[in-house]
Amino acid sequence: MYQSILFILLYLVTTFFVIPKVTVFFGRERITNSKNITPTNFMTELLNRNYVKPELNIILQELAHKLPEGVELKYLDANFPFFNGFPLLPHLSHNDGKKLDLSFIYEDKNGIVSNLKKSNSGYGIFEYKGGNNQNDICKQNGYYQYDFPKYLTFGRINPDLVFSEKYNKILIESLLESNKIEKIFIEPHLKARLHLTDSRVRFQGCRSVRHDDHIHVQIK
Numbered sequence: 001m002y003q004s005i006l007f008i009l010l011y012l013v014t015t016f017f018v019i020p021k022v023t024v025f026f027g028r029e030r031i032t033n034s035k036n037i038t039p040t041n042f043m044t045e046l047l048n049r050n051y052v053k054p055e056l057n058i059i060l061q062e063l064a065h066k067l068p069e070g071v072e073l074k075y076l077d078a079n080f081p082f083f084n085g086f087p088l089l090p091h092l093s094h095n096d097g098k099k100l101d102l103s104f105i106y107e108d109k110n111g112i113v114s115n116l117k118k119s120n121s122g123y124g125i126f127e128y129k130g131g132n133n134q135n136d137i138c139k140q141n142g143y144y145q146y147d148f149p150k151y152l153t154f155g156r157i158n159p160d161l162v163f164s165e166k167y168n169k170i171l172i173e174s175l176l177e178s179n180k181i182e183k184i185f186i187e188p189h190l191k192a193r194l195h196l197t198d199s200r201v202r203f204q205g206c207r208s209v210r211h212d213d214h215i216h217v218q219i220k
């Protein structure tokens, strides 16, 4: 018992006080939280999955200012603090400080923007309403892992929330104002639904997992 408490204390001190100081040498830093920028799930910080390159942190801060009053930016998995090439499972590409997942923005049943989310983890609740069904296409081609995030919700919450076409479009177009953004991955049916035309908004391929439960952002 005593040893367990000691271990937890040591882990917390390392996570919140030691690692943030050391990562400077690896060119990464913790995502700076503010009134408008917080993780969707507190475990992201507790498990050190919240590290990015400083440029990405700056883009996030700018983005938060561009969003309409009352809309909060909620982030999901970023990268681990150290070493390029060490993936943040299950995201194989989140290994260099340049990748970040963002939560969608939702509205309540009255159409009022909400900062709540639809699953405890922030992943696994898909927004398919029609159009190009990439999930079926990928699975028919043998990529059975494509909708694997459905097992990663850690519980569904707030079932009345509705995907906000208006605010997710604003979010993505605000991100695209930065020329440091290299790619944004969302499912093709969402790109069509939001009328996004920028070529940096792409389909990530069947080897990955479906991206109609969150937005993947990567910088150059």
Ligand SMILES: [Zn+2]
Pocket (backbone or CB within 6 Å): 091, 094, 099, 100, 101, 215, 216, 217
């Ligand atoms: Zn991602």
